[in-house]
Amino acid sequence: MARNKKARVSDDEEIEDQPQKTLYQVLGLEKTASQQEIKKAYYKLALRLHPDKNPGDEEAKEKFQQLQKVISILGDEEKRAIYDETGCIDDDDLAGDVQNLHEFFRTMYKKVTEADIEEFEANYRGSDSEKNDLVELYKKCKGNMTRLFCSMLCSDAKLDSHRFKDILDEAIAAGELKATKAYQKWAKEVSEIKPPTSPLRRRAKSNKQPETDLYAVIAQRRNERKGQFDSMFSSLVSKYGGGDMPEPSEEEFEAAQKKLEKGRSSKKSKQSKGNVMVVSFCGCTLAFFLMFNSNVTGLKQPFYL
Structure with missing residues (x-):
């Protein structure tokens, strides 16, 4: 016990x-x-x-x-x-x-x-039940529409303000409700805003991918473009550049330097010219300057900039 x-x-x-x-x-x-x-x-x-x-x-x-x-x-x-x-x-x-x-x-x-x-x-939305709830909440909130939207089921101020205003104006005209100062101020502001084209449409869910997914897609596409560019560039080098260029000897380097200095001091020196090959790929334009003037450079193979 x-x-x-x-x-x-x-x-x-x-x-x-x-x-x-x-x-x-x-x-x-x-x-x-x-x-x-x-x-x-x-x-x-x-x-x-x-x-x-x-x-x-x-x-x-x-x-x-x-x-x-x-x-x-x-x-x-x-x-x-x-x-x-x-x-x-x-x-x-x-x-x-x-x-x-x-x-x-x-x-x-x-x-x-x-x-x-x-x-x-x-x-x-758009039913008699919604209309009845709207009228009851209007009375409870004394026409304060900001508070009304807090309690009103399935409501969205951006979509429903004009629709609710029409319903409440009709109830006020019929004597069911009394227009309060708070409501009149709100109604005036709503009247100055363009109404939505489809106020009763269901709010669609966002189909946007999260930012992390978007970044991943961008990175993947960037890597794909880089791989394609590297492949294209290697193809161009093998086609136009031949093998690896041998480094010039000291004698060749000195001879080239003298010729360059001589060219600068001479008023009649010829301006070096080069062939330009422009390649457009993936929205990027690449210019390869192929300089073949061996009299100026002293090199036997083309020099790429």
């Missing part, structure tokens, strides 16, 4: 000693996560919890609402900075449910794939 009581006490102490889960842990992220990573994790969970996916499931609806609160903090740079500094959550209900949220979401991560997100996004 005493042993069982002691065991229960130990279990209670162990639970109390466990650190409180953070909002980042609720999303399965580190504190250093980027906004893109935060949104991606949020989408994965929202995909499973969205009311349209769980009709009549009150627990899923409640968790979805709590998830909205999590993203409203971590998705807002100012609120996130305050949370990172203080660890405080300006929502008593959410603060008490962080631990439960963490445990609840842990069972859902492995069920969601990239294909699931892409399929959900394709069906969600």
Whole structure:
């Protein structure tokens, strides 16, 4: 009996000693996560919890609402900075449910794939569900569109601003919403920007290779060109240059030097001429000056520059 009581006490102490889960842990992220990573994790969970996916499931609806609160903090740079500094959550209900949220979401991560997100996004964008969520978030954010985009599922300010403006303007004209100063300022800025040609297009993944792969391709092509050039150059040397040129003797060198000095001092000295062979290869132009004037150089074979 005493042993069982002691065991229960130990279990209670162990639970109390466990650190409180953070909002980042609720999303399965580190504190250093980027906004893109935060949104991606949020989408994965929202995909499973969205009311349209769980009709009549009150627990899923409640968790979805709590998830909205999590993203409203971590998705807002100012609120996130305050949370990172203080660890405080300006929502008593959410603060008490962080631990439960963490445990609840842990069972859902492995069920969601990239294909699931892409399929959900394709069906969600432009749907009535998106319109309803947009209207509700507008009310919650009081027309602050910067905060709205932080919480709005599958949204992209560059693609959706004009589309969202049309939806909200229609709701305002119908009396469903009230135009706030923040919204009017944002709407004016959006009106001055050219709208995208295909606002409902799915955001295509980048097909660009990583920089390291690009560098490898460039290096490979450079080596191929170098090998081709070396082969071409060797062929030219064997064809036009003959064998290795013998070094001139001292007598030949002195004779050549005297002739050069004599040529410089003479006003009527003939200018040495050479034949030029230009070879274009792989975008590079190579000029080989073949100087055959043995009267000037004193050499019996052509001299290559």
